[in-house]
Amino acid sequence: xxxxxxxxxxxxxxxxxxxxxxxxxxxxxxxxxxxxxxxxxxxxxxxxxxxxxxxxxxxxxxxxxxxxxxxxxxxxxxxxxxxxxxxxxxxxxxxxxxxxxxxxxxxxxxxxxxxxxxxxxxxxxxxxxxxxxxxxxxxxxxxxxxxxxxxxxxxxxxxxxxxxxxxxxxxxxxxxxxxxxxxxxxxxxxxxxxxxxxxxxxxxxxxxxxxxxxxxxxxxxxxxxxxxxxxxxxxxxxxxxxxxxxxxxxxxxxxxxxxxxxxxxxxxxxxxxxxxxxxxxxxxxxxxxxxxxxxxxxxxxxxxxxxxxxxxxxxxxxxxxxxxxxxxxxxxxx
Amino acid sequence: xxxxxxxxxxxxxxxxxxxxxxxxxxxxxxxxxxxxxxxxxxxxxxxxxxxxxxxxxxxxxxxxxxxxxxxxxxxxxxxxxxxxxxxxxxxxxxxxxxxxxxxxxxxxxxxxxxxxxxxxxxxxxxxxxxxxxxxxxxxxxxxxxxxxxxxxxxxxxxxxxxxxxxxxxxxxxxxxxxxxxxxxxxxxxxxxxxxxxxxxxxxxxxxxxxxxxxxxxxxxxxxxxxxxxxxxxxxxxxxxxxxxxxxxxxxxxxxxxxxxxxxxxxxxxxxxxxxxxxxxxxxxxxxxxxxxxxxxxxxxxxxxxxxxxxxxxxxxxxxxxxxxxxxxxxxxxx
Numbered sequence: 261x262x263x264x265x266x267x268x269x270x271x272x273x274x275x276x277x278x279x280x281x282x283x284x285x286x287x288x289x290x291x292x293x294x295x296x297x298x299x300x301x302x303x304x305x306x307x308x309x310x311x312x313x314x315x316x317x318x319x320x321x322x323x324x325x326x327x328x329x330x331x332x333x334x335x336x337x338x339x340x341x342x343x344x345x346x347x348x349x350x351x352x353x354x355x356x357x358x359x360x361x362x363x364x365x366x367x368x369x370x371x372x373x374x375x376x377x378x379x380x381x382x383x384x385x386x387x388x389x390x391x392x393x394x395x396x397x398x399x400x401x402x403x404x405x406x407x408x409x410x411x412x413x414x415x416x417x418x419x420x421x422x423x424x425x426x427x428x429x430x431x432x433x434x435x436x437x438x439x440x441x442x443x444x445x446x447x448x449x450x451x452x453x454x455x456x457x458x459x460x461x462x463x464x465x466x467x468x469x470x471x472x473x474x475x476x477x478x479x480x481x482x483x484x485x486x487x488x489x490x491x492x493x494x495x496x497x498x499x500x501x502x503x504x505x506x507x508x509x510x511x512x513x514x515x516x517x518x519x520x521x522x523x524x525x526x527x528x529x530x531x532x533x534x535x536x537x538x539x540x541x542x543x544x545x546x547x548x549x550x551x552x553x554x555x556x557x558x559x560x561x562x563x564x565x566x567x568x569x570x571x572x573x574x575x576x577x578x579x580x581x582x583x584x585x586x587x588x589x590x591x592x593x594x
Numbered sequence: 595x596x597x598x599x600x601x602x603x604x605x606x607x608x609x610x611x612x613x614x615x616x617x618x619x620x621x622x623x624x625x626x627x628x629x630x631x632x633x634x635x636x637x638x639x640x641x642x643x644x645x646x647x648x649x650x651x652x653x654x655x656x657x658x659x660x661x662x663x664x665x666x667x668x669x670x671x672x673x674x675x676x677x678x679x680x681x682x683x684x685x686x687x688x689x690x691x692x693x694x695x696x697x698x699x700x701x702x703x704x705x706x707x708x709x710x711x712x713x714x715x716x717x718x719x720x721x722x723x724x725x726x727x728x729x730x731x732x733x734x735x736x737x738x739x740x741x742x743x744x745x746x747x748x749x750x751x752x753x754x755x756x757x758x759x760x761x762x763x764x765x766x767x768x769x770x771x772x773x774x775x776x777x778x779x780x781x782x783x784x785x786x787x788x789x790x791x792x793x794x795x796x797x798x799x800x801x802x803x804x805x806x807x808x809x810x811x812x813x814x815x816x817x818x819x820x821x822x823x824x825x826x827x828x829x830x831x832x833x834x835x836x837x838x839x840x841x842x843x844x845x846x847x848x849x850x851x852x853x854x855x856x857x858x859x860x861x862x863x864x865x866x867x868x869x870x871x872x873x874x875x876x877x878x879x880x881x882x883x884x885x886x887x888x889x890x891x892x893x894x895x896x897x898x899x900x901x902x903x904x905x906x907x908x909x910x911x912x913x914x915x916x917x918x919x920x921x922x923x924x925x926x927x928x
Contacts, residue, residue: 262807263787264864265826266827271863274867274870274871275866275867277870278865281869453598493599520616525860525861526859529649529895530597530599532609532616562898564596564859592925593928594927
């Protein structure tokens with residue numbers, strides 16, 4: 261295993277320390293509970309937006325903490341849900357008196373622990389907590405760690421759009437409805453050229469021969485739909501676009517928000533090339549791209565590969581997507 | 595070779611097409627000359643800021659085109675200098691009547707071709723062109739492709755700071771002086787965990803055993819200072835910090851700007867962990883970090899590894915670094 265780490269057991273804590281050092285004015289990192297807070301949390305009168313999950317998906321979630329997006333993110337061990345106590349500390353820490361929204365990727369441990377944290381928070385502070393579970397991955401129904409569909413790229417969209425709605429001062433019920441609407445309108449499909457290597461294990465999570473790729477991979481190296489021979493970017497683009505468009509209609513007015521996301525070990529030059537291929541296929545299918553994002557945002561450690569996420573936009577979602585955001589991983593308009 | 599590409603010969607052109615599709619309102623891509631322009635270039639009365647070089651270092655340089663940074667970037671083939679005709683088209687395309695600054699990484703081909711382009715531009719338009727050659731890499735004196743020191747991470751600093759000075763309406767001579775001051779005040783050192791693979795070759799540029807790393811690597815897989823056994827992040831941080839601090843004093847008032855840069859195949863969690871290690875060593879050495887940047891900005895295709903760049907700041911350089919910038923790869927304050 262070749263990684264820039266010390267003891268594998270210390271990776272998450274040491275990375276959080278580095279993040280705290282790198283962003284002292286923007287973030288406040290609670291090292292005991294492993295929660296990344298925006299520096300001014302809690303924001304009085306604003307719905308608190310909280311997410312989190314296993315580490316290894318950076319910049320998700322800690323990189324999306326800041327004005328217009330998350331108020332805090334809980335970091336679990338690599339590919340392991342944070343525990344309810346972390347989520348409870350984060351929930352009370354972002355509660356500015358208008359309630360808290362939990363944005364939860366659909367993995368069994370995350371869902372269970374966020375539910376428990378919500379109950380504990382309600383008992384402790386009485387403040388309302390709502391949850392939205394993200395399940396945008398069309399690749400598989402049920403999987404390792406998941407009942408139903410997995411939550412992947414749409415998590416970023418929900419965090420950004422719900423964060424913008426909260427920043428506008430909307431009440432918890434409305435913010436939660438918007439978050440659910442984003443999840444409902446989003447679909448994803450991913451693929452891997454290589455496996456990832458979890459530091460604590462030290463060897464690749466799965467074996468993938470030099471001449472094969474895995475289509476429908478999850479963000480923890482969970483099995484996908486199928487293995488196919490190594491293919492061109494053009495053909496891979498088809499293998500991502502086709503199942504996404506087969507699962508939902510994306511031709512409504514308003515166009516789509518398209519994310520071409522790198523898995524952590526794939527350089528930007530390849531992601532732009534893939535975006536070009538995907539955009540051409542969307543043209544042919546009559547899908548209009550209104551906004552796009554290309555980069556490594558929802559990663560799987562050092563895995564090489566990419567994913568596509570589409571969200572059907574409408575005027576409101578577009579305005580919320582375009583609203584100013586200032587996080588270490590996503591920043592515009594301010 | 596496992597990459598998200600089609601024909602290796604088409605990688606650069608297809609990636610540029612994808613970039614043009616992804617950023618239609620911010621960028622204008624001249625596909626004939628392979629030049630990425632900011633959409634409103636040339637900006638009347640502003641010094642034009644131009645850079646470029648071989649592809650494979652994304653987001654450098656095309657990702658730094660936009661308000662407050664570059665007016666254009668020429669893209670060569672992977673790890674190959676653009677030709678003078680591209681640079682000439684870019685130079686005339688960004689000339690808003692106040693002259694043009696060429697920001698050139700110190701590689702023999704780049705230096706020669708930018709010189710030729712400057713002469714051609716002077717003959718064609720008569721507009722003044724100044725050049726600054728970036729040579730911040732302390733690892734080796736002379737190298738494959740280079741006489742003197744290589745230009746690496748400081749290129750980003752020069753592009754940002756000179757771009758901000760140009761945006762303020764400063765004259766060409768001043769902008770060039772500031773650019774040279776940034777290069778003079780910056781030092782870098784890089785390391786690789788793995789080789790990169792150039793698409794046209796299809797096999798790794800060099801062999802690096804599973805238990806060795808290369809210290810002092812260049813951004814094209816050029817040989818570094820030495821190979822050492824695989825080490826901890828803490829020890830690797832020392833191998834980057836020590837030669838940088840040995841080459842220049844960074845303890846002046848104003849503190850430093852620190853870049854911990856990923857080589858393309860290294861995930862963000864490892865870069866933050868490295869930043870924490872490096873920051874602790876800088877503390878011990880009495881070096882104050884005033885600003886930092888952590889991410890993959892000056893890459894080497896899919897190479898795993900990282901580099902450190904320090905710049906001694908003063909009030910003026912700090913103000914210019916903090917000034918608003920709006921590019922696809924770097925954005926704040928607007």
